[in-house]
Amino acid sequence: MLQFDERKTQARIQRLKQYYEKQVLGSQGFICQCYSKCRESVRSIPNYYTGQLSHIGSKYDLRKDGRELRLIITGISYGHDGDYATMEQRSRLVVEDVGVKCQFLQSG
Numbered sequence: 518m519l520q521f522d523e524r525k526t527q528a529r530i531q532r533l534k535q536y537y538e539k540q541v542l543g544s545q546g547f548i549c550q551c552y553s554k555c556r557e558s559v560r561s562i563p564n565y566y567t568g569q570l571s572h573i574g575s576k577y578d579l580r581k582d583g584r585e586l587r588l589i590i591t592g593i594s595y596g597h598d599g600d601y602a603t604m605e606q607r608s609r610l611v612v613e614d615v616g617v618k619c620q621f622l623q624s625g
Contacts, residue, residue, distance in 0.1 A: 518581070518582060522580070533571065534604055537604065549568070566602075569600070571604065
């Protein structure tokens with residue numbers, strides 16, 4: 518049986534937002550101290566875009582038969598142009614542009 522802990526997911530999203538605000542991309546702009554190392558690690562990728570933040574799914578904290586269940590998808594390229602995508606922008610892209618428009622999710 519699958520169980521979802523919405524409170525835990527929302528707390529996780531808030532902690533990540535706070536981290537990004539203080540360490541990566543926030544109201545003061547792009548401030549990531551690891552940028553040069555990160556950029557160097559993907560120097561062969563011509564269309565690398567800076568500051569594209571992550572998306573955590575709305576049902577991330579799942580348990581199946583009492584055991585935590587995680588599915589993590591990660592990549593270097595998000596498949597669209599432009600630097601500096603906030604978590605909100607990334608979530609909108611994942612859910613609406615990919616999920617609904619490509620019919621992986623139903624709207625509503």
